[in-house]
Amino acid sequence: MLTRRRFLGYAALAPAALHPSLWAQVASQSTTDLPAPVISAKALAIHKRALVFDGHVHALDREFYHGGSMGTRSPVGQWDLVRAREGGVGAFFLSVFIPEEYYPSRFETKQAFRRVDHALRQLEMNRDQVELALNADDIERIRAKGKLAAVLDIEGSYDLDGDLGVLRDLYQLGVRSAQLSAHNWDQNYADACCSPPKWNGLNEHGRDLIREMNRLGMVINVSHSSDQTISQAIELSDVPIVSTHHGLRAINDIPRNMPDNLLKKLAAKGGVMGFQIGSEFAYPREYAWLTEHRHKTFWDTTSIPDRVKGKTIYEVDELVAPQFPMLGAQVPESVQMAVDDWVAVVDRAIQLVGEDHISIGSDFDGGPTLAKGMRDVRDLPMITDAMLRRGYSEERIDKFWGGNLLRVFKQITQTRG
Structure with a gap:
């Protein structure tokens, strides 16, 4: 049985201590035994020189629920600091993810602070490799020392419940980005993409939250938000809006993806959209296969209240632990997406909004089914190679990998914090 001590992140567990069901996933889904892809010398040189600023990584779910250090190469999942460095990553938004299971019993705010505490401990534990970044100058300073820069991002801000005092507390702890909507759950101030609307976007409490985030200099992240929430947030904010991990609805018609009109609106305000790396978002053929074989929609949360009823927060920990890290599904090669x-x-x-508004938000260890031949974060240079095959200039590649997100992050944080 998992213990409270492990959940608080104090134990550096040996691999044998990991949850048995996690090792079952490793046995069936691990890509670590795949051969390394062949990358052109030009792509490797460009990739090594670029700032790779990943807008969304589930960097610490595995360590919170199963122990260990993010600074140690893991046989489990798609991301750790060692492999991230091998993949050329220089900075990343570290998702402080609060699963929906904590919400029905109103454990979400406590869990948010537990997860922030754990993240800060992990960053301190691995200070020789990574540092917390509060603004764009920090990112450049940290990178100059040869380290990775981490930006804390709350995923699913229902853990705030729209409380501006809690927002300010998280800001003081170092959080610099928050997603307006719950992961896929309704809440008290902003409608989510995949739940029935309550407010037709934002209510006044939600608008107050945006104003306070503007004042503090926090990134307003609209991933997982409804179309109306996204549109209203863009209109209300006095700085650009960021969507850290999205896809295009014109490619795969699911509510989690961004429609063209909203992407244009986001770009017109100077915002940036990060592309989630998985086939659930980007490849309809593979998504259809996955949906058929899951026998339910990917974002079905209807059974959660019954499953967590009467449980303590530590029992909820045990309930959700086996799903982390969230590994991509195995799919037949006949329906598998290529890079x-x-x-x-x-x-x-x-082509729709120009090269200044598009970035990467991989969602590594958050469930993406990776492209054919891609093992994990080590293989990000495969994308650089594919962009070269498509005729992209080095300038465009640099903007995609980090230039665009860094520019917006600087604009949001430079006069604040």
């Missing part, structure tokens, strides 16, 4: 398929989706967005 060039994924870059074609990115290219469509660039």
Whole structure:
């Protein structure tokens, strides 16, 4: 049985201590035994020089629920600091993810602070490799020392419940980005993409939250938000809006993806959209296969209240632990997405709004089914190679990998914090 001590992140567990069901996932889904892809010398040189600023990574779910250090190479999942460095990553939004299971019993705010505490401890534990970044100058300073820069991002701000005092407390702890909507759950101030609307976007409490985030200099992240929430947030904010991990609805018609009109609106305000790396968002053929074989929609949360009823927060920990890290599904090669398929989706967005508004938000360890031949974060240079095959200039590649997100992050944080 998992213990409270492990959940608080104090134990550096040996692999044998990991939850048995997690090892079952490893046995069936691990890509670590795949051969390393062949990358052109030009792509490797460009990738090594670029700032790779990933807008969304589930960097610490595994360590919170199963112990260990993010600074140690893991046989489990898609991301750790060692492999991230090998993949050329220089900075990343570290998702402080609060699963929906904590919400029915109103444990979400406590869990948010537990997860922030755990993240700060992990960053301190691995200070020789990574540092917390509060603004764009920090990112450049940290990178100059040869370290990775981490930006804390609350995923599913229902843990705030719209409380501006809690928002300010999280800001003081170092959180610099918050998603307006719950992961896929309704809440008290902003409608989510995949739940019935309550407010037709934002209510006045939600609008107050945006104003306070503007004042503090926090990134307003609209991933997982409803169309109306996204539209209203863009209109209300006095700085650009960021969507850290999205896809295009014109490619895969699911509510989690961004429609063209909203992407244009986001770009017109100077915002940036990060592309989630998985086939659930970007490849309809593979998504259809996955949906058929899951026998339910990917974001079905209807059974959660019954499953968590009467449980303590530590029992909820035990309930959700086996799902982390969230590994991509195994799919037949006949329906598997290729890297060039994924870059074609990115290219469509660039044709729509230009190269200054598109970035990467991989969602590693958050469930994406990776492209054919991609093992994990080590293989991000496969995307650079595919972009070169598509005729992209080095300038466009640099903007995609980090230039655009860094520019907006600087604009939001430079006069604040």
